Amino acid sequence: MKLLNLNNNIHKKRLIGIILIFISTPLFFFLNRFQKLGTIKEELFTAAARKGECFQGFCVGGDPDATLISRWLNFSFEYLELVFLGMVFAFVIAGIVESFIFPRKENTKFFTPGFKGIIRGYLIAPTLNLCSACIVPIVNSLKNKGSSLESVIALAQGSSTLNFLSIIMIFTIFSSDLGWNRIIAGAVSVFLFGPIISRLTYGLNQKNEIGNNISPISINKNDSITQSLREGFKDFLEITKSNVIKLGPIMIVAGFAAGLIIQFLSAETINNYLGNNFKGVIIASTIGVLINVPLLFEIPLVVTLLLLGMGVAPASSLLFTAASGGPITFWGLGKVLPKRSVFYYASLIWILGILTGTLSIFMSDNMSLGIKLTDNEPIIKQSDFNNNSANNLNENDPDFLSDNKSIKSINSEFNPFEKLTYESFIGVTEVWNYRPGVVIFDFDRDNDMDFLITNGTEFSNLLYQNNGNNTFTDISINAGLDDKQFNASGAVACDINNDGYQDLYIGGKGFNGDGLDFRSLQNEDQFIGIEDRLYLNLKNGKFKDITKSAFGTNLNYRSASSVICSDIDNDGFLDIYVTNLIDEDFFMSSLFWPSHPGHYNLLYKNNGDETFEEIAKQSGVQGPEVIMLTPEGKGIYFSDPTGKEYMGFNPLVKDKDSNTVGDPTGPSHAAIFFDYDDDGDQDLWVASDGDQLHIFRNESSKEKIFFQHVSEELGLNIIGNWMGFSVSDFNNDLIEDIFVTNAGPHQRIEKSGINSPSIKPGGDCKYHELHELGTCLHLFLINQRSSDSFKDKTEKINIVPSPYLPAEATIKKIKENAKIPKGLGAYDFGYGVTAFDFNNDTIKDIYWLGSEVGRGEGPGGNIYPSAGRMLMGLPNLEYEDITVRAQVLDIQGINYKKYFSNLKPNEIPDEKYNLKYKVHTKYHENGKGLAHGDLNGDGYVDLIGTNSSGPVWSGTLDDAPGPFFVWINGGGNNNWIDIKLTGRQSVDGTGSNADGIGAKVYIETKDSSNNKSIQMQEVRAGSSYLSMNSINLEFGLGDIEMIDKITVIWPSGITQILQNINSNQKINIIELNN
Structure with a gap:
């Protein structure tokens, strides 16, 4: 019999019904399903952020003052609101099916017994996308019209467990193991439940079910389309009314019943009854068949419970059973199926849920913790931040930088550096990354230094193998470091398994321009792009990605910045500390808002078996709250909807997908392990942007790893745009000192063409300079061994300025009423910084580079102009600026030979001359990473600097890669x-x-x-x-x-x-x- 034959009234109605379904289904998706995806995402990221653990009105550990009744009613009403449109759609489709598709007095052979009926039931199910409760009216209508039990069970299970939206969401949110468990369980239920229930109910030949079918009646009436439409709509209204009266009230009652059951899920219940064991599996499976949830909402429910400690095995059970069926489903099906069939159906869901969870128990050694959306629990505390000034020296100040230039030097003859040309590099040389890092290490242990440069998404990281003749070959593809999905940032090389070969940890960061913080990422490709990587050195020139096995679900994807390693408890294994900034889309804007968050930092304790435990919070180094003060020193706070207050962090600031931006801590740029108190263990310093300098003293014992925050105790709770660290014994007193880069005095300098914006509360150091703890100047701290303190020498040391390119902060250029910076404080912006003895004269020298916003020839390049600075160490802790003479300006295309040869002896170049030869900050690159090492084995230390890619004016505004510079030391006789x-x-x-x-x-x-x-x-x-x-x-x-x-x-x-x-x-x- 043809499905459509317009020679009679029934087939005309069927055509009208098909048209109505094609109209109503897209409308339903537009009005409900797309919005529901947004709701789902909000629920998921609220759960993942661990700020209330709430799911559709149910909060685990929620308001302690709320009564059971109020929590139950709130949950139940929100549940009914969420399923209302789905129920309406279900009743509409059921009415269309009974009045138009398969009109009264005609049964259907479309959903026949056997495999064909199952396939047809499943093929329709994903297009409906209805929950286990909402699908009931449609299933009942089809069963009333003669569809087989097998086909309607396939339709019910397919709609609730294998619809397209759930498949996408499950693999977005959960680990692949947990996701596949759910998918396999759904497939088993679709294709096997129906046949099993049918045979248990009717026996092997199913004659009893077939015998109950209504004999088909042939109706050859040939009414007009209008008459068929009128008759069909009359039947539609009667059938829909009947379904609503029969099914509606009990659905509401069952919804309230399920709401009551779910209220007994508490943190205590989870800990006691939902562990990763067989008991937890049985309980989770039982809960699943006792509740109904809207479509997809089993996902945030399971995420919430996982974050609160539920085991992966019961999570596998609940993820399937909660979606499959509940009281509403079973009661509704009882209207059209034999009661024993419904019992078998519920039992099979429960049993398969147990089997799924049991499988997870046996797979537990290979499974992650189930979800990708992990976040550290925030540290919220009342601020007792005091305005203590850093230690200062009572000694004569150096002179201000004068505009009068002269050539004076103190026995400073040396050979300049030589910048290698790109002909020295075999392979790719383009870096498309705003924050490229550089690591100098001997990865192949052949006794010469190789180096890694991190790259952005769509581009491979670059691993350059040293060829031994000042040339290098990019071997990243052969080495296994060419993941082009990866959006890399900082990196470190440390031998995590003590096999004699350095391994690589590379940080990942958020995608530029998507308007999303990490909580808003929705698919595996996005997570892959921003997840940090740990690569194990295989000792054969190749690396293996062991990230997932090493960290499980505790791997970092919060916009990593710098990464460092050390043995924090002296157990012989290197541990890893990862600093996190904030997604690039929110970095600059947060500088000008009083809400200036970052993301929590992570401390990975090495277990000695190539796995790590994340212990930052319990160890005290996750990150204190942001310090945001008024010029009078009072704290600036924000409150969330519960009234909880946060200093410097507004939890209501959202990203493009309405998710919270950041964590209640500052954005960290860099960190360094440094035994500043010389007690034999590694202390930790963290450079926080627009926040205080964080110093953590290692107070660990054999029983516990713990760091004490001592910035205030040391008088160094200074607020700035801290960016880079260099530790060295600058004054040769046998204990190391520290240099910290900052934004520099640029905002104090008069610049033509640049408007000075009004100063508003935010992360920019120029605002913090309004109170006594804020500074934009670099920090040069000399360690005082005897008093366990530091003295700030930043503006106390003498620097012989460069006659060729002096710092901009000269007396005449400082704005009226601005404080004139002195000494090292007069020098430019810095990110990467390193201390080394470049001329082997026993005195440490300093080089730094860095800029922000853009390169000199691009938009914003004139805001923080800096082309790098090389300060040569002199006796008595003085320095000479030799940047131009050393030929290490962070500028492309300078011909130093012509520059110097065209100057007369002792001639001081003017600005016009410098512009001609590009020896000017107008041409600066956008410096970021910096490292030193002896690349050619001559005993003289070389430098590598990286720069951001980004826009540049070249007639039009075009993007250009960021150049990296390899400066080879000119050597000498020392x-x-x-x-x-x-x-x-x-x-x-x-x-x-x-x-x-x-x-x-x-x-x-x-x-x-x-x-x-x-x-x-x-x-x-x-x-x-x-x-x-x-x-x-x-x-x-x-x-x-x-x-x-x-x-x-x-x-x-x-x-x-x-x-x-x-x-x-x-x-x-x-x-x-x-």
């Missing part, structure tokens, strides 16, 4: 020693970590007059900004040819001494075994 440490862990599994990270090395020498001097350095993994220096320690020796003694204090506590070591060589010191 002596040196290069020391590599090998910890005992890589030898026999005892003692210190393989690379000796955290070890302190002291070299003792005597000059020709028998005057003794000692230098010291500490081995560290990760510093500067987004970057890492070589772990080899390079000491300049001047004219000393013999080192009297080398002393190594290993993290294990062993002290090792070597004597009478010749200079000008590389040595590898292996830790002693006792």
